Amino acid sequence: xxxxxxxxxxxxxxxxxxxxxxxxxxxxxxxxxxxxxxxxxxxxxxxxxxxxxxxxxxxxxxxxxxxxxxxxxxxxxxxxxxxxxxxxxxxxxxxxxxxxxxxxxxxxxxxxxxxxxxxxxxxxxxxxxxxxxxxxxxxxxxxxxxxxxxxxxxxxxxxxxxxxxxxxxxxxxxxxxxxxxxxxxxxxxxxxxxxxxxxxxxxxxxxxxxxxxxxxxxxxxxxxxxxxxxxxxxxxxxxxxxxxxxxxxxxxxxxxxxxxxxxxxxxxxxxxxxxxxxxxxxxxxxxxxxxxxxxxxxxxxxxxxxxxxxxxxxxxxxxxxxxxxxxxxxxxxxxxxxxxxxxxxxxxxxxxxxxxxxxxxxxxxxxxxxxxxxxxxxxxxxxxxxxxxxxxxxxxxxxxxxxxxxxxxxxxxxxxxxxxxxxxxxxxxxxxxxxxxxxxxxxxxxxxxxxxxxxxxxxxx
Amino acid sequence: xxxxxxxxxxxxxxxxxxxxxxxxxxxxxxxxxxxxxxxxxxxxxxxxxxxxxxxxxxxxxxxxxxxxxxxxxxxxxxxxxxxxxxxxxxxxxxxxxxxxxxxxxxxxxxxxxxxxxxxxxxxxxxxxxxxxxxxxxxxxxxxxxxxxxxxxxxxxxxxxxxxxxxxxxxxxxxxxxxxxxxxxxxxxxxxxxxxxxxxxxxxxxxxxxxxxxxxxxxxxxxxxxxxxxxxxxxxxxxxxxxxxxxxxxxxxxxxxxxxxxxxxxxxxxxxxxxxxxxxxxxxxxxxxxxxxxxxxxxxxxxxxxxxxxxxxxxxxxxxxxxxxxxxxxxxxxxxxxxxxx
Numbered sequence: 001x002x003x004x005x006x007x008x009x010x011x012x013x014x015x016x017x018x019x020x021x022x023x024x025x026x027x028x029x030x031x032x033x034x035x036x037x038x039x040x041x042x043x044x045x046x047x048x049x050x051x052x053x054x055x056x057x058x059x060x061x062x063x064x065x066x067x068x069x070x071x072x073x074x075x076x077x078x079x080x081x082x083x084x085x086x087x088x089x090x091x092x093x094x095x096x097x098x099x100x101x102x103x104x105x106x107x108x109x110x111x112x113x114x115x116x117x118x119x120x121x122x123x124x125x126x127x128x129x130x131x132x133x134x135x136x137x138x139x140x141x142x143x144x145x146x147x148x149x150x151x152x153x154x155x156x157x158x159x160x161x162x163x164x165x166x167x168x169x170x171x172x173x174x175x176x177x178x179x180x181x182x183x184x185x186x187x188x189x190x191x192x193x194x195x196x197x198x199x200x201x202x203x204x205x206x207x208x209x210x211x212x213x214x215x216x217x218x219x220x221x222x223x224x225x226x227x228x229x230x231x232x233x234x235x236x237x238x239x240x241x242x243x244x245x246x247x248x249x250x251x252x253x254x255x256x257x258x259x260x261x262x263x264x265x266x267x268x269x270x271x272x273x274x275x276x277x278x279x280x281x282x283x284x285x286x287x288x289x290x291x292x293x294x295x296x297x298x299x300x301x302x303x304x305x306x307x308x309x310x311x312x313x314x315x316x317x318x319x320x321x322x323x324x325x326x327x328x329x330x331x332x333x334x335x336x337x338x339x340x341x342x343x344x345x346x347x348x349x350x351x352x353x354x355x356x357x358x359x360x361x362x363x364x365x366x367x368x369x370x371x372x373x374x375x376x377x378x379x380x381x382x383x384x385x386x387x388x389x390x391x392x393x394x395x396x397x398x399x400x401x402x403x404x405x406x407x408x409x410x411x412x413x414x415x416x417x418x419x420x421x422x423x424x425x426x427x428x429x430x431x432x433x434x435x436x437x438x439x440x441x442x443x444x445x446x447x448x449x450x451x452x453x454x455x456x457x458x459x460x461x
Numbered sequence: 462x463x464x465x466x467x468x469x470x471x472x473x474x475x476x477x478x479x480x481x482x483x484x485x486x487x488x489x490x491x492x493x494x495x496x497x498x499x500x501x502x503x504x505x506x507x508x509x510x511x512x513x514x515x516x517x518x519x520x521x522x523x524x525x526x527x528x529x530x531x532x533x534x535x536x537x538x539x540x541x542x543x544x545x546x547x548x549x550x551x552x553x554x555x556x557x558x559x560x561x562x563x564x565x566x567x568x569x570x571x572x573x574x575x576x577x578x579x580x581x582x583x584x585x586x587x588x589x590x591x592x593x594x595x596x597x598x599x600x601x602x603x604x605x606x607x608x609x610x611x612x613x614x615x616x617x618x619x620x621x622x623x624x625x626x627x628x629x630x631x632x633x634x635x636x637x638x639x640x641x642x643x644x645x646x647x648x649x650x651x652x653x654x655x656x657x658x659x660x661x662x663x664x665x666x667x668x669x670x671x672x673x674x675x676x677x678x679x680x681x682x683x684x685x686x687x688x689x690x691x692x693x694x695x696x697x698x699x700x701x702x703x704x705x706x707x708x709x710x711x712x713x714x715x716x717x718x719x720x721x722x723x724x725x726x727x728x729x730x731x732x733x734x735x736x737x738x739x740x741x742x743x744x745x746x747x748x749x750x751x752x753x754x755x756x757x758x759x760x761x762x763x764x765x766x767x768x769x770x771x772x773x774x775x776x777x778x779x780x781x782x783x784x785x786x787x788x789x790x791x792x793x794x795x796x797x798x799x800x801x802x
Contacts, residue, residue, distance in 0.1 A: 063564035066517050067557040073527045074549055077542025081611075084542075088535020089761040093769055096532040099525030100776030107521050108783040111514035112790060115800050119790055159762070166535075168762040399543035401612050410550040417554060421561060428568050440799075 004395055006407040007079045010414065012380075014071050016373055017418045021065035023372055026140055026189065027196015027231075028058045029133035032113075034223055036126050045442040046219045051129075052117070053216070053437040054200065057429065059114050064425055066107070068418070073099075079407070083387050083397030089168045090156050090175060091146050098142035106135030137189065144188050148181035150388050151379070152249045158391075167391065179249045183242045184379075190238050191375065193231035194335060194368035200224035201342065203433050205361035208352050216437045225346055228364075229339040235332055240295070246382075247296035250389060251305040252314060253382035256321035258292055259285070260306040267292040267304035272326060275319045280307075316384040324378035331371040338364050467766040468756040471533040472740060474773060478529055480732040482522035484638075484725045489516045491639015493559055493586020494632060495658055496579060503797070504651045505579060506567055510801045511646035514791045516563060518784065520556070532769055536610055536759035537743045544604065544612025545596060548619055552592040559585030567802045587632060594631025598624025601677075601684050601735065603747030610754060626676055630669040634731075637662040637708070638724045644717040648794050659720075663709055670705060683745065684738045694737055701730035 001009075032054055039047035073095065076084050084092075112120060112128035120128070155174030156167040169175060201224040207217035247254040255261070259270055261280040269292040273285025290300035297304065307315050342361050345351040351358065383389055387397040489512040499505050512519075531538040542549055562582035566575055602623050605614040640659035647655060677684050688694045704726035711720035739745070746753040760766065 060564065063517075063561055066520065067560040070520065070524055070556055070560075071553050073524050074542055074553060076531065077538045078546050078549055079543075081539035081543035084531065084539040085535050088531055088538060089765045092528065092532030092535055092538070092761065093765055093772070096525065096528035096769060097772050097776075099521065099528040100772060100780060103521040103524055104518065104776075104780040104783070107518040108780075108787050111518065111787050115514045116790060117800060118798065169765050169768065172768050399539075399546075400609075401543055402546055406546050406616075409547065413550060413554060417557060421557075424561070424565060428565065431568070 001404065001408075003402060003404045003407060004398055006404055006411060007398055007402070008394070010407055010411040011075055011079050013411065014068070014075065014414055014418070016376070017422070018065070018068040018072055019372065019376060020369060020422075021061045021068065022136070022139070023188075023192035023195035023368070024061040024199060025058065025065050025196075026133075026136045026192035027194065027227075028054060028061065028199065029129075029136045029196070030193055031196050031200055031223060031227060032058060032129050033126075033133050034227065036129050038223070040122060040126055044219075046215050049216055049437050049439075049441040050220055050223070052441040053432075054220075055113060056432055057199070059110075060425065060428055060432070062110065064421055068421075071414070078410075079399055079402070080387070080397045081399035081401070083392065085164070086166045086392055086397065087150075087388060089166060090149060090153075093169070093172075094142050094146035094149070094175075098139055098146075102135050102138035102142060104135075105138065106132055109135065140188055140192065141185060144185045145176050145178070145181045147379075148184050149175055149178050151184070151383055152178050152180040153388055153391055154178035167388070180242075180245050183238065183245045186238045187235070187242045187375070190231050190235035191368060191372045193227060194235060195372060197224050197228035197231055198335070198339075198364045198368050201228055201339075202362050202365035205342075205358045205364075206433070207436070209355060209358045209362065213436050221342075221346055221351070225339060225343045228335075229343045232332070232336040232339045236336060239329065239332060244296050247304065250383070252307065252310045253316060253321070254296065255305060255307045255309075256316040256318045256382050257325040257378060258304075259318055259322045260292070260304060261308055261318075263303060263306040263309050265293065265301050265303045266290045267306075269295065270322075270326075272330075273322075275322050277318050314385065316382050321378055321382045324374045324381060328371045328374040328378060331367050331374070335364070335367050335371070338367070467763055467770065468760050469741075470770060471529075471760070471766055472736070472743070472756045474770075475526065475529050475533060476732060476736045478522055478526035480729055482519070482526055483635075483728045483732065485519035485522055486516070487590075487635045487638045487728065488512070488642035489519055489639065490559075490586045490590045491635035491637065491662075492643060493582050493639070494590065494636045495639055495643070495655075495662075496583040496586070498658060499651070499654070502575065504654075505575075506797055506802060507647055507651055507795050508643060509563060509566065509582075510797060511643060511795045513563070513802050515787065517560070518787065520560070529769070529773075533761055533766060534743055534754070534756065534759045535761060537754050540606065540610055540612050540754060540759075541596075541600070541744060544614065545599070545616075545619060547616045548592055548596065552589060552596075555585040555588035555592065557585075558582070559589065563802060586635075590632045590635045591628040594628035595619065595624045597631070597735070598627030600744050601627070601739070602681060603683075603745035603750070603753070605748065606744070606746040606752040606754065608752060610752065610759070623676060623680060626669075626673055630666070630673045633662065633666040633669040634728070637666040638721075638728070641708075641712070641717060641721045641724055645721060646793075646795050659712060663712065667705065667709075684735075687738050687740070688734070697730055697733050697737065701727065701734060704730055 032051060035047050035051040035054065038044070039051060109128040109131035112125060113132050116125055116128060153167070155169060155171040155178065157170050158165045159168050200220050204217040204220040204224060207213045208221070243254070243257075246257070259273065259275045259282060260267060266289060268287040268289045270282065270285045270287045273287075274283045276283045293302045293304050294300040307318065338360055341357060342351065345354060345357060385393050385395070387394040492508050492512050496505060496508055499508060527538075558581040562578040562585065566578035566582065569575070599619050599621075602621065604612060605618070607613045637659065640655055640662050643655045644652060644659060688698060704723050707723040708720050708727065711723055741755045741757065742753045743756060743759055744754040
């Protein structure tokens with residue numbers, strides 16, 4: 001294989017593995033804030049037990065997220081040196097801002113979240129939990145801003161140094177609020193909240209099935225299902241808005257997502273199908289007439305740009321984009337249905353008597369993870385052949401001095417390490433779940449055990 | 462050219478980030494290097510928990526330093542990272558292993574399990590320190606760079622004696638730093654053991670530092686050129702030697718905290734000497750010095766450097782504030798409890 005293919009596989013593999021963890025940290029972060037907040041509000045010890053248990057799971061995902069994330073910070077330079085020279089002025093600032101504003105906040109307060117239970121007061125601990133959650137969200141903001149700039153560049157101009165062009169910032173806020181960044185950020189965050197919420201739902205449903213830790217499981221399910229349903233519904237709104245943005249700013253990508261070769265009015269929406277890339281048509285498909293035009297333009301008769309508007313060398317791989325995108329959308333709808341069913345039966349009180357639904361909930365944890373992965377594949381494959389949409393081709397962004405055997409070595413090394421990490425992660429996670437929440441956590445200890453009377457320490461006025 | 466322009470400020474800021482990294486992650490890499498010397502499980506857990514709450518915040522300094530380098534000097538980031546490809550991949554693998562080892566080790570009671578992660582933690586820490594030193598050594602020695610600013614050497618070419626010497630010196634420095642940090646966080650029998658190791662690692666470091674200084678003066682004259690031309694800059698070298706000399710003194714009197722500060726001052730002055738002699742080069746080029754990457758030919762636009770400076774002015778005080786808070790909350794000797802690693 002050539003260097004380009006290897007570099008893409010290596011980068012794609014390391015980032016896909018990394019991306020299993022940050023969504024969990026972001027999503028669990030929100031749930032930890034909710035659980036601990038409920039504990040402070042209601043003083044019900046089961047919420048304390050929940051916060052303690054899920055903090056341990058959070059720590060596990062966070063550690064792997066950090067370890068695999070450092071790789072990403074270095075890999076732009078190792079694999080994509082020419083790209084790095086081209087975009088450093090723009091893209092680098094977003095990464096540096098991420099480090100300063102997000103990672104320090106997250107990792108600093110994480111110490112209090114994990115190890116500070118007996119050392120600080122309840123309120124300070126809750127504050128730390130909120131800061132960790134905020135830091136996790138900040139990191140999503142900056143990295144999505146950076147990636148969105150690669151999708152829809154804005155706020156820059158091209159300047160030539162020694163005959164080599166590069167992008168330089170003209171307007172920082174245009175860069176941050178580039179046409180796709182807010183849509184995509186919201187989409188990524190909803191996906192992350194779903195990932196966290198469905199993990200909580202899955203584990204709690206399993207406890208209900210096994211008739212273990214029932215109080216804990218019910219309380220976790222209530223929080224988990226509520227967040228899961230809310231995030232899944234928001235994801236629908238965000239997905240729709242995102243797709244309309246893609247249609248407007250990256251028409252070739254939308255055409256590939258939908259397998260549309262021909263620019264036409266009344267464009268149909270293909271629900272599922274198999275693309276024959278060679279003959280530029282579907283081998284089979286099920287479609288709704290006019291639906292695509294209506295979805296992206298708001299009018300069933302409006303024209304939708306097809307791939308025929310682009311020369312063949314500017315088109316993304318159609319089959320892959322189509323399948324990734326449709327896979328993501330299908331799972332998205334399934335998650336809404338699962339969350340809604342779970343939520344309704346839980347409110348009705350009959351969820352524990354429906355093992356089939358509980359089993360679905362147990363496996364629902366895979367849904368957001370797969371959809372998050374497919375969504376990123378679609379976003380990145382759909383941007384091809386560009387590394388920066390319309391400005392630089394992926395093949396031109398490659399490091400000039402790197403050899404195929406070196407990239408292959410690193411690919412083999414990372415594959416080995418990541419399989420090991422994943423196996424250990426699953427083993428430890430399973431161990432934690434089997435062990436279950438600690439009953440000792442029903443009784444707060446240390447400083448947390450102090451009565452919560454906010455005004456006693458303040459002098460009388 | 463104006464002597465104190467944005468490029469110079471960013472040269473200093475990137476230096477500050479990497480110095481911060483050395484002073485903070487330096488001690489937890491050092492703890493890792495010493496980890497296998499302890500035999501007893503409780504002692505190992507105590508050492509791990511001495512860095513437990515802070516290690517990943519410390520590692521963020523490296524991540525942010527990398528980000529700042531990318532943003533401020535993208536050509537350096539691109540040339541060095543693609544040029545040192547294998548070395549950086551090894552560094553990343555080492556950092557991954559030590560990071561997850563800290564998290565995983567105490568999660569299971571089996572002996573083989575803990576032994577496996579102990580080795581991962583220790584070897585990962587030593588290898589990280591060594592590779593960081595080797596990278597610094599190559600940057601000081603000079604690497605082959607072609608007219609387009611691309612690296613023109615090989616992986617094996619990076620393993621010259623001088624960079625390797627700097628690698629070993631870095632391991633020694635971090636071991637000393639870690640041992641002294643450990644003294645502040647432990648008590649009893651482990652504390653006494655650490656005193657012996659601290660003594661040995663101080664000697665190890667002083668010997669390495671002396672050899673490195675001699676080698677630098679003899680073989681890498683450009684790394685002493687600016688101090689030679691501006692004798693007042695010798696004050697930094699003097700401060701460095703005094704800081705090193707003060708470590709065994711404070712250590713002898715049992716003032717661990719002040720020994721730790723002296724160790725930090727040693728790193729600060731070493732990095733200052735490194736920076737003063739590098740300036741305005743970020744990477745020296747050998748054999749063709751004209752192709753070296755400077756803070757001007759490798760930098761981002763003044764506008765970006767300005768925006769980034771605003772980000773740094775807002776961000777850095779916040780970072781320092783909560784770093785101080787976290788170290789304050791977790792001050793004092795380590796006590797193992799059920800939240801511990």
